[in-house]
Every structure is written in structure tokens, then in C-alpha cells.
Amino acid sequence: MAFLQVNVYSNVLEMEVMLNVILPQQTKKRLGTNTKGATEDIAVLYLLHGMQGNHSVWARRTSIERYVSGMEMAVIMPSTDLGWYTDTTYDMNYWTFISEELPVICHELFPQLTTKREKTFAAGLSMGGYGAMKLGLRHPERFAAVASLSGALALAESVDNLLEIRGKVYWEGIFGPLDEIKGSENDLIYLISQQKIKTAPRFFITCGTEDALYPANTYAMKKMQEQGLMVTFEDGPGEHDWAFWDQWIQRVLAWINE
Structure with a gap:
């Protein structure tokens, strides 16, 4: 596998942004892991970070590069600061960047990446789990499967919990008035209720039982099941930490390839 640290300019955010990218590369080693190479139509996983992370955190805290070795899959790990994968009220359009501009940039720089829905996936942890589910729910035509690890999946139902994490000014800078999240395009539960079974991707949700x-x-x-969506829910012992996420990203990768 090749591991690339990429600096690009975002026209949407009007700033330099960073990505870490894992690309399949054919290698033959005396020691270590041999990998298969691919030159076209490579499956792609957009892997999103949580509140305290950035583009580098998945590679630093897990063995994601080793886990995808031999899978002929590229992994795109962008940084979106603390923007909650949302076009914020303070005029930083992280949603437009992640959902519209980033795929264009990646296909421009790495033309071997697939453009096929059936080989395009998204996953993330915590805030990134929210972002991945949002991608799948708002753009089901683009993603075959999306996965959330310990995701913040019910923001509008737990505003008091948000205020325990950061102050009201921060959250309203992201979403606007907190009483207006419910029923909006930033409310995953609302988006679930609007999803059509025939066009929806597969979903995977996991969370530690102590989280x-x-x-x-x-x-x-439960809301996904009520809507008739194809959702796999698996849990296990664990808290909101990297020990859990390093273990369960391996299960997510296996599920993607089922």
C-alpha cells in the first residue's frame, strides 16, 4: 500500500486542507505484507474523524493501513476541523466540501478511483459517524454502504448532552438555533424517516455498551428498522475510545466486503 499525505486547496472553504490517503500498490516483500496493485476502478472508503481528531488520527491510532492491505481499496481521510460535516452558520461550508468538492478533488488527483456507487463507501467515528451517516442518508445514490462507530446519531433528541460537551455559542455556530435542528437536514433521525427503502445504502451501526x-x-x-432500511447493528464491551474503534473498524471492513 502507498500512504500519501496530501495538501490541497479547497475553493469551497477558501483554505488549504489536508488529507491522508491510502492507495493500493503492488508490493512483494521478503518480510511484511504483500499487497495487490490496481490501476483503475479502485473501491474507495471515505473515513471520517471525530471531534478531537483530524486527517491523521485514524492512521495514528489504528492499524487501518494494515487492515486494508490486499483489499484493493483506497481510503480517503480528510480533515474537517470541528465543523460537524455541516455548512455552518459561521460561513464555513464543511458539508459542501465533504459531499461535493472532496470527491471531485480525489478523482482529479487519483483517476484510478472508482466512480461506481457499488464500490463507494463511507465510515466514521463519533462526529465522523454522524458525518458518514449523513452522507449515506442525503446522497444514497452515491454510496453502497455506510458505517458509524460510536456515532452521534440523535443530536436533536439530546440537546442537553451537547451543552455538556461545548457551550451554546459553539453549537449554534455550527447548526444555528438548537431548537431548529429537529426536522432539519442536519437531523439524522428526520433524514431516516425520509429515506426510501429501494434506493438506500446498507447501514452498519456499532457502539460500545459502556459508551x-x-x-x-x-x-x-430502531428508527431505521421501523423505516425498513437495511441496517446491521452490533455492539460489544467498550467505551468511547480508540481501543474500541481499532477493534471495530476491522469488523466494518469485513462487513463492507460481505
Whole structure:
């Protein structure tokens, strides 16, 4: 595998942004892991970070490069600061960047990446789990499957919990008035209720049973089931930490390839 650290300019954000990218590369090693190369139509996984992370955190805290070795899959790991994958009220359009501009940039720089829905995936942890689900729910025509690890999946149902994490000014800078999140395009539960079964991607939700977000994850899962969506829910012992995410990203990768 090749591991690239990429600096690009975002016209949407009007600033330099950073990506880490894992690309399949054919290698033959005396020691280590041999990998297969691919020159076209490579499957792609957009892997999103949480609140305290950036483009580098998945590679630093897990063995994601080793886990995708031999899968003929590219992994795109962008940085979106603390913007919650949302076009914020403070005029930073992180949603437009991640959903519209980033795929164009990646296909321009790496033309071997697939353009096929059935080989395009998204996943993320915590805030990134929210972002990945948002991608799948708002653009089901682009993603075959999306996965959330310990995701913040019920923001509008738990405003008081948000205020325990950061102040009201921060959250309203992201979403606007907090009482207006519910029923908006930033409310995953609302987006679930609008989803059509025939066009929806597959969904995977996992969360540690000791995680404070566990009730939100089971709630979102039940709403998906009620809507008739294809959702896999799996849990296990664990908290909101990298020990859990390093273990479960391996299960997510296996699920993607099922």
C-alpha cells in the first residue's frame, strides 16, 4: 500500500486542507505484507474523524493501513476541523466540501478511483459517524454502504448532552438555533424517516455498551428498522475510545466486503 499525505486547496472553504490517503500498490516483500496493485476502478472508503481528531488520527491510532492491505481499496481521510460535516452558520461550508468538492478533488488527483456507487463507501467515528451517516442518508445514490462507530446519531433528541460537551455559542455556530435542528437536514433521525427503502445504502451501526452514546445508537437503529432500511447493528464491551474503534473498524471492513 502507498500512504500519501496530501495538501490541497479547497475553493469551497477558501483554505488549504489536508488529507491522508491510502492507495493500493503492488508490493512483494521478503518480510511484511504483500499487497495487490490496481490501476483503475479502485473501491474507495471515505473515513471520517471525530471531534478531537483530524486527517491523521485514524492512521495514528489504528492499524487501518494494515487492515486494508490486499483489499484493493483506497481510503480517503480528510480533515474537517470541528465543523460537524455541516455548512455552518459561521460561513464555513464543511458539508459542501465533504459531499461535493472532496470527491471531485480525489478523482482529479487519483483517476484510478472508482466512480461506481457499488464500490463507494463511507465510515466514521463519533462526529465522523454522524458525518458518514449523513452522507449515506442525503446522497444514497452515491454510496453502497455506510458505517458509524460510536456515532452521534440523535443530536436533536439530546440537546442537553451537547451543552455538556461545548457551550451554546459553539453549537449554534455550527447548526444555528438548537431548537431548529429537529426536522432539519442536519437531523439524522428526520433524514431516516425520509429515506426510501429501494434506493438506500446498507447501514452498519456499532457502539460500545459502556459508551454514553449507546442509547442514541440503539434509538437510531430502531428508527431505521421501523423505516425498513437495511441496517446491521452490533455492539460489544467498550467505551468511547480508540481501543474500541481499532477493534471495530476491522469488523466494518469485513462487513463492507460481505
